[in-house]
Amino acid sequence: MTPEALREQYESGATVDDLVTASGLSYGTVLNRLHGAGTVMRTSWQTRRMRQDPEARQRLAARLRTLYEKHGSTLTELAAAAGETRRAARRLLIEAGGTVRTTQQTLRMRTAGRAAERQKLALSLRARYEAGATVPELAKECNYSVATVYRLLHQAGTPMRPQHRHGPTRHDGQRP
Template sequence: MNPEPPVTSDASKVVTPESLRQKYESGATVDELVAASGLSYGTVLNRLHEAGTEMRTSWQTRRMRQDPQARQRLAAHLRALYEQRGATLTELATAGAGTRRAARRLLIEAGGAVRTPQQTLRIRAAARAAERHKLALTLRARYEAGTTVPELAEDCNYSMATVYRLLHQARTPMRPQHNHGPARDMRKRP
């Protein structure tokens, strides 16, 4: 004789992993989800993991509850870093999201679009080129004001060749070359 199958509660069928995830991400704890759903602690955890939920620590939950707008502010801050400074998801994780996955989720919640790595590289290359152009213009202004190339190289901690290259990129009209060594006394010839 076969034993009767266990009776399953209808509550376990109604509570979806996505609904648990939404409640959890809005600030509910696992214990509160267990009490509200009638599911066991392990089942709630399994369904949260199944939905791809990023779990928080107790201190993160307390911080979220103290300031319910904290998640939205963090998401907006991370989006600004991502879009204006070309930060990567790894840098966003370090800036407060915790993990790359959480950073991605917060970025999307704030209305941002995730870039490909190639797009990030292009943004960063453009930013470096803009900084280099700005430096070249600064060097040009100082050179035209009378500062010598060796002085510019020493101040900027660049080689003289790099300073010359930056000056040429800024289309600087160059002064005639001078001997930068010690002055020679032309009267004394050996």
Template sequence: MTPHPPATSDASKAVTPQSLRRQYESGATVEELVTASGLSYGTVLNRLHDAGTTMRTSWQTRQMRQNPQARRRLAARLRTLYEQHGATLTELATAAGETRRGARRLLIEAGGTVRTTQQTQRMRAAARAAERHKLALSLRARYEADATVPELAREHSYSVATVYQLLHQAGTPMRPQHHHRPARDMGRRP
């Protein structure tokens, strides 16, 4: 079973090269843009290039971040990732190019409250459940528009059993199954 449905091309097109450039020029790193946008590293680089962005070295980024305003922007960005997207301190550290301790310090500077591991796990489980429910409802809509269960399974790279489970979860009224007899038995009565 695939944990998440594949990203649609519409979602990736919503992140424009110009918006990536504005974020990068305000102090975001390529890694932060990857984390925030959900795009691949290469796609982010290509879109920054398409927007005519002048790229920084890691040294220039560090110098920029020593600027108090840039540090506040970074801290606010990390808080958003942490609170709205459920990122862990390790993920924040990666996004900020910091240690876990440095990411934690920035999060607290931005007014964030550090979660326990259990709180993070519950938050992520709730997000997965919401995503699964959303998928179940979209499968139901396609099924009610006359798609078959095997077609839905192929489209989403799920097993037929998983599609049935998701349809059941969405409360889908199932169509009756057709039982076909062999052609030679069609004319006979028992």
């Protein structure tokens, strides 16, 4: 997460704790990035007052709707990002004009997103393989098994190079 993105979220009402939860960064890293981006820090009472401000509430609701609709976040993730309960996050989402999904809709959305990411990875591996990298090298770089890399390469329709045979050869240079 860039310092500017953290600053934007902080200025729209998120607390440092919210940013830590949403970004997965440590508390100190979030603070350092906010300071590096020139963020003017609030006190806890200023944050409470800001959240009571209708405009700040609208900005927070709009940000939660974006997270929910474009990034596939769940109500639990929205609650963590907003520093609210699931019920309050749901209310904010509806206030912003969002529609609450069923659990099945969220699962289908996330599955489709993972499939797209996997296809992107497969195409990236194909390009590197066609540029000369070997399957074991790709497996080591990506921290996947050799079998998984082969499966991804086949998924991407990669024409495979012939396997090398390392068995014994006859005296005339031919294999038995």
